[in-house]
Amino acid sequence: MAEEKERRISPPKIGIVSSLIIKAIVFFVILLGVISFFIFNYQKNFIERMIMDKNAMLTRTYAAFMSDAKQMGDDLVIIDYIERLKRIPTIRYVLVLDQRSKVLFHSDMREVGKTYQDAVSLKTVASEEEERQKVKYEGETVLDFSAPITVSHKKVATLRIGFSTSNIDAATEDMKENITAIAIAGIVVVIVGSFVMNSGIGYGISQLKQTAKEISRGELPEKIEVKGSGEIGYLARVLERMFARIRQNFNQIEEQKKETKRNYDFFIQNICEYFKNGVIAMDDNNRIIYANEIAARIVGFPVMSCLGKHMLEIIKNAELIEFINFASQKPNTLNEKEIISLNCSACVKVVKELEGGRQIGVIMELKGME
Numbered sequence: 001m002a003e004e005k006e007r008r009i010s011p012p013k014i015g016i017v018s019s020l021i022i023k024a025i026v027f028f029v030i031l032l033g034v035i036s037f038f039i040f041n042y043q044k045n046f047i048e049r050m051i052m053d054k055n056a057m058l059t060r061t062y063a064a065f066m067s068d069a070k071q072m073g074d075d076l077v078i079i080d081y082i083e084r085l086k087r088i089p090t091i092r093y094v095l096v097l098d099q100r101s102k103v104l105f106h107s108d109m110r111e112v113g114k115t116y117q118d119a120v121s122l123k124t125v126a127s128e129e130e131e132r133q134k135v136k137y138e139g140e141t142v143l144d145f146s147a148p149i150t151v152s153h154k155k156v157a158t159l160r161i162g163f164s165t166s167n168i169d170a171a172t173e174d175m176k177e178n179i180t181a182i183a184i185a186g187i188v189v190v191i192v193g194s195f196v197m198n199s200g201i202g203y204g205i206s207q208l209k210q211t212a213k214e215i216s217r218g219e220l221p222e223k224i225e226v227k228g229s230g231e232i233g234y235l236a237r238v239l240e241r242m243f244a245r246i247r248q249n250f251n252q253i254e255e256q257k258k259e260t261k262r263n264y265d266f267f268i269q270n271i272c273e274y275f276k277n278g279v280i281a282m283d284d285n286n287r288i289i290y291a292n293e294i295a296a297r298i299v300g301f302p303v304m305s306c307l308g309k310h311m312l313e314i315i316k317n318a319e320l321i322e323f324i325n326f327a328s329q330k331p332n333t334l335n336e337k338e339i340i341s342l343n344c345s346a347c348v349k350v351v352k353e354l355e356g357g358r359q360i361g362v363i364m365e366l367k368g369m370e
Helices: 016-072 075-086 119-126 166-216 231-272 293-299 318-328
Strands: 091-098 103-106 131-137 140-151 154-164 278-282 288-291 335-339 344-352 359-368
Touching: 016 075, 016 140, 016 154, 016 166, 075 091, 075 103, 091 119, 091 140, 119 131, 119 140, 119 154, 278 293, 293 359, 318 335, 318 344, 318 359
Parallel strands: none
Antiparallel strands: 091 103, 091 154, 131 140, 140 154, 278 288, 278 359, 335 344, 344 359
16 A cells, blocks of 8 residues: 655744744734724814703803893893804704793794794793703704703793714814824734744744754754753753663664564464464454464465455455454354355454544454354
8 A cells, every 4th residue: 555645834924023023023912902992082082072961051040041041031131142163163053942832032034933832942931951862954964952941940841952073073083193193003013912922932942843843853962052041041951861761762663663573473273273263353443363274265265475464455255244244243242144155154344443433443353154
């Protein structure tokens, strides 16, 4: 049988130092990304909450001013307040609705007198509390804040102010740029630091890799050129001692194996001489390790040339092969059957490990029928 070619083991494409650097970079990039994500969201929420509270306070304050003006019946003061609010860059509209959702005052004079029936207006008019809602106004999302205008502690109108989100967006964008710059600087520090800390391992690892190549070729080096008292140096000294012990015992082990094999074969041959019936013994791969003349005569094969061959090369009887396969399904059990085509009875026992279930061998006895 042709010998199988030894599979070539290729060296790793990425060395351990490079791998450690890459892993450190990946880990810290992910860590920085997660930290930056949480910081960004925390700061964003904080900025949004701060601006929202500021807008709510502004709405509440002017609602109180307009309540005083309403109490005095001075609508000109309310108009003046609206004009002041219009000059704030982030305000998109200012309006006052009565209890029937009719526009009493508006930063756009064309809207005065109209009655709003949209859900936002109806909700703010019906509510006795301050409201915060998002609405669409001229193609952009506007934060609509409302507060009640009261006279003698009774709600008579509602002030609504629409604030643009541009200040929130601008603050968020600035914060994003700052966090990105910090993250990039952190990544650069991680790359440089990882390279400096891990590069010293390179030489020792390279020597151990060379030693591993020699071992894969069946060679046991006497000396591993690794200096230092660190873990890699300690590993090199332990390997050297281990190789010395292996070289010392290797020849003894080989001799013991050869002697054991010779004794085993001789023992089997002597045992089988006492068998009056045909006997065939096979190993775990169903290769014949023993067959006597009686078995060879019954099955029909030359006993001198059967050793080491697979049973399918020697045994051509389909009925006997089928019985052996059947017996393999009942391991460690003696199976008996008459093989009509060979005019004999066969006893087959497939021996397997009790725990692992691995096949150890097959023992077969053949007895001619009278």
